[in-house]
Amino acid sequence: MSGSGSTAPRILIAGDVCGRLAALYKRVASVNKSNGPFDALLCVGQFFPSDPSGIEDMQKYIDGTEPIPLPTFFVGNYGEGANLLLSASKLKAAQAGLSMEGIPVCQNLTWLIGSGILNLHGLRIAYLGAKYIPDLYQDAKGAAAAGAHHEDDVDALRAFADDKAVTDLFLSNEWPLGVTNGADLVNVPPNVNAATGTMIAADLATELKPRYHFAGTEGVFYAREPYLNPDADHCTRFIGLATVGNDKKQKFLHALSPMPASTMALSDLAIRPPNLTVSPYEIARIESKSAGSRATNLRNGLAKDTSRGGKHPVDVDGQYWRYDVGQTKRQRRDDGDRVCVEFVTRGTCSREGNCRFKHDLGDGTPIPKGACFEFVTKGSCERGADCRYRHSLENPERREPLPAGVCFDFFKTGKCDRGADCRFSHSLDNPAPPRPTGPCWFCLSSPEVSTHLVLSVGDHCYCALAKGPVVQGHVLLLPIEHFPSTVSLAFDVLDEMQKYIDGLRECHRSQGNAIVIFERYIQLRAGTHAHIQIIPIPEAEAQSARGAFETAAMQAGFEFQSLPSGKSHRQAREALWELVQNRNYFYVELPDQARLVHPLDGGAKMSMQFGREVVATLLNKPERGDWKACVMSKDEETNMAEEFKQLFTNFDPML
Ligand SMILES: [Zn+2]
Ligand SMILES: [Zn+2]
Ligand SMILES: [Zn+2]
Ligand SMILES: [Zn+2]
Incomplete structure (x- = not known):
């Protein structure tokens, strides 16, 4: 060979x-x-x-x-x-x-x-x-x-x-x-x-x-x-x-x-x-033709045993006619009514115009990629949330914004296995943003929020100085509404968040710094308010950042998974969602554009301060890894916020 x-x-x-x-x-x-x-x-x-x-x-x-x-x-x-x-x-x-x-x-x-x-x-x-x-x-x-x-x-x-x-x-x-x-x-x-x-x-x-x-x-x-x-x-x-x-x-x-x-x-x-x-199947087919009448007689007598796809009755006289291809072909569903699996799976079909299976919904609208055959043909599917296919005729490739408050799973797949327990809306028509079940430090409308730390407020997000910053310029980026993780954010919120990230990156670059961005999402019973952290590091350390995170992961006993690079922020967010799904996760974006993820399965634990510990070690200030060691007085915080606001003015996307 x-x-x-x-x-x-x-x-x-x-x-x-x-x-x-x-x-x-x-x-x-x-x-x-x-x-x-x-x-x-x-x-x-x-x-x-x-x-x-x-x-x-x-x-x-x-x-x-x-x-x-x-x-x-x-x-x-x-x-x-x-x-x-x-x-x-x-x-x-x-x-x-x-x-x-x-x-x-x-x-x-x-x-x-x-x-x-x-x-x-x-x-x-x-x-x-x-x-x-x-x-x-x-x-x-x-x-x-x-x-x-x-x-x-x-x-x-x-x-x-x-x-x-x-x-x-x-x-x-x-x-x-x-x-x-x-x-x-x-x-x-x-x-x-x-x-x-x-x-x-x-x-x-x-x-x-x-x-x-x-x-x-x-x-x-x-x-x-x-x-x-x-x-x-x-x-x-x-x-x-x-x-x-x-x-x-x-x-x-x-x-x-x-x-x-x-x-x-x-x-x-x-x-x-x-x-x-x-x-052997060809032999069966030929034999079945010559013994066709006897086969029919026996089938009529044993209708149950000769049901479609079933085992045929035991070998009575050594003939092969029991295997009857012609019979099964006739009992199949009419091909013209069947959805083309290749088209549904890949979004294209190698047979193009010559395909005998359905590519459209009957009115010329192409069947969306990944749609459930049963849902397409009958309008409903008895498998419900267990179904592997999408229960939606919307095109999953569309780039329309996710409406605020709508369940990401539901938006993408038309179903959500959290059912009634889901904290997001399962309707595209009348979405209401999720509400915190208790006091939230991060809901901009809540009395608990530390307003003196807020640096800039947009339409969907705001930017605040981190409490107990690792270094000056360490900030948090948060949605105004109480969304649990960036994975569940609407696209328009994500877009604005990205504008802030770009602004902060430029701002820090003007000071000779690169940035490390990370998010730790842990679902809490009382609800979680999404926040990503952005910490500047000297350009000279930028190339070491990835190694620092990978080494720290190894020491903590896990290995990061990489998301594909070179994607837009929306694509990256969808890739993250595909990977983590309903799980908790730690996500980091490094100066070399690498995006690393560690999904946390079930009860998997991870240090609360993992991200800042790694950055503090990278900066050769391991003592700054502990949040409590970096707490400042309210006056110090106010001064630092004012100072950073001055610097950020030229880069703030909202100004
Ligand atoms: Zn086809
Ligand atoms: Zn289905
Ligand atoms: Zn849901
Ligand atoms: Zn909140």
Whole structure:
């Protein structure tokens, strides 16, 4: 196999893990030693334990007590404790909206939710998550709760099958029905027969034509002879994997190092191995035509068993006609009524005018990116706040200002999982700003505010001297209204805040200083009033600021995440929102434009004075890190404020 000079990724695929992560990673470690290092591990079949006693061991990995040694992806979100262990991830999924790259569960563990195409080291990996439960196939809410796949998941993947790109891998939990048709029976495991697997997996394998198809669930290892796909030059290898740690010593871990098809020459892709067979699904289709009348008779007698996508009755006389592609095609929803998944996901469609799926709402208005199919077609969605898709037909790319007081989540996604507990308005029509539940030092209208510290007041924000400043010129920037964090601020408030930041930056530059900007948001029961701190540092120290924050983070036991640079302040704020969502966070913007974030999960703690401590250390004045050590008398404060006001006059955006 020759590629375009790039190296092929090295991946491992495992069968049903059933919660046995210790056994799995032990085997991975030994394979890694002999044949590694591997880039990723993909798991098919049931990922969670079969017995409740296994939940505790699994929890250790998910809460980070036990490390996960390499990036691991799973599609089998079922088993004991699955709902419990995935509850936080489900919230993330609902907020993240449509994403093909999966939902992070913890460090190095990703849940491939629903269905989609994952790009992993250049490999195009199609996946169908969850399992087939006939009664839940058209029940979105029930399917999500039971770890079953829904019609929409399957349709979504079918839409991608039309892409010209070759699919390298296909992961399904269940075997494709009829995969042993035309195979050498000597290699077929004894308990596998014509009724093994689901028609859904077979349908998708037929349409996706993957180079490799992996499945679990059956508890046996089976590598079928490669088969040729009709209308394609490349062949497919199906591999069923056994359960991790099974006592029959059946193979459950498979190593693969495929060159991505996108980097391969067509002639290499079309190489035909000597033991090639015709497609097992093609055999089924031809046989079904010749035995059509008998099939119809049997179907009429067994209507329930032959329901769409279901397992067909057991092999009565050794014929293959039970797998009937024509039948499933007719029972599908009419394509013209279906939303184009590619268009909804990417905002564009590679098929453009030739696409047979819907791109507009019926009146020429394009379907907005990330919109919920069910919401688009029916006007409502039974999944409610749990839905991964947007329940709004507004275009999410619009740059209209967020109305003051409107919930950011609601504005962006049309839903908010805080429901009635949310402190923001879930209506775009009549928003009212949030009210503090007690006295607030920062609400400009409140009697508690220290007016002698106020430097400048705008339409939405104001600027005040920090109480106990690290250095002269250390100021706070705050919204006038009681908004909890800058992430929840309306765009017009943010815009004004940015004008203040620009003014302050220029003001300090005139004094030979750069600025460090940071915000610490901790949700308090009594409510939080957003404030960002701006501290000048000498230009000479500007290049050291990032290192100082990263070192301090390391010492405090965490690592900052970077937001993409070169974005506008609105884009940066949205990126911050995407990252932190409902969590507390610490955010810092450095003189070199770097924007670093540390989201605080659950009860995660962080020093109240972290930001000022780092700056004080950077300035070689560590004693100024403590706020209380810097408190001044009211007269001193008044003088300092007057002095700074003088300096700021030429830069104040409100003057
Ligand atoms: Zn399309
Ligand atoms: Zn929905
Ligand atoms: Zn809300
Ligand atoms: Zn307030």
